[in-house]
Amino acid sequence: MMKFFRKHRKAVSPVIAVMLLVAVAVAAVGAYFIWFRSFQTQTQKSVQESSSGALGGSLQMVSMTDDGRAYYVVIKNTSGSTITLNAVVANPGSDLNNTAGTATIANGSIAAQATQTFTLTPYNWASGGIIRGTTRTFTFKATDAATPPAEVILIHTYTDS
Structure with missing residues (x-):
């Protein structure tokens, strides 16, 4: 067997x-x-x-996303006074200032200890706008309303999706 x-x-x-x-x-x-x-x-x-x-930065990046046409940025003001967003520079890319047509910003100021959402629209980029996989460094330039007023800078790196 x-x-x-x-x-x-x-x-x-x-x-x-x-x-x-x-x-x-x-x-x-x-x-x-x-x-x-x-x-x-x-x-x-x-x-x-x-x-x-x-x-000691008084601006904190909460989140950043894109839909292929614009960037959606949520920023928190961690200071004790109002901060006004003056400009956003993307590298590579061109300026995303808060003037009409270059960046849509509903309200350029963020109250103390508040969170604000901004929509940043690329304008006249040599690279053709938002391209999936492109890593960019965003520099957010703002002014703190404290006495004396101070310049606030937030730098954030983001990869286009």
């Missing part, structure tokens, strides 16, 4: 076994890469928020 089982016993081909092993290894590396990138992004945001507070 034992000879019968040995004769008809089928094994997995070595070629198929190697292919399965490689597929499992590639899947594991892919999963690790995805996990690592999400961890890296979370850490980067945390460090950026911590450094903003440590440097």
Whole structure:
């Protein structure tokens, strides 16, 4: 009876076994890469928020997104006085000043300890506007209404989606 089982016993081909092993290894590396990138992004945001507070900045970036035509920016004023947004410069790109046609800003001022949403529309960019995957550094220039008035600068790096 034992000879019968040995004769008809089928094994997995070595070629198929190697292919399965490689597929499992590639899947594991892919999963690790995805996990690592999400961890890296979370850490980067945390460090950026911590450094903003440590440097005494009175503007804090809450979030920034885009829809392919405009940027949507949520900024928090952490100071004790009103801050007025004067200009936004994107690099690469051109100025996004708060004049008509270059940036749509419903209200250029942010009350003390308040959060304000701004819509920034690219105007006359040599690069063709918002291009997915392009990393830009935004410099937000503002004036603090405290006595004496002070210039406030917030720098934020964003990758177009």
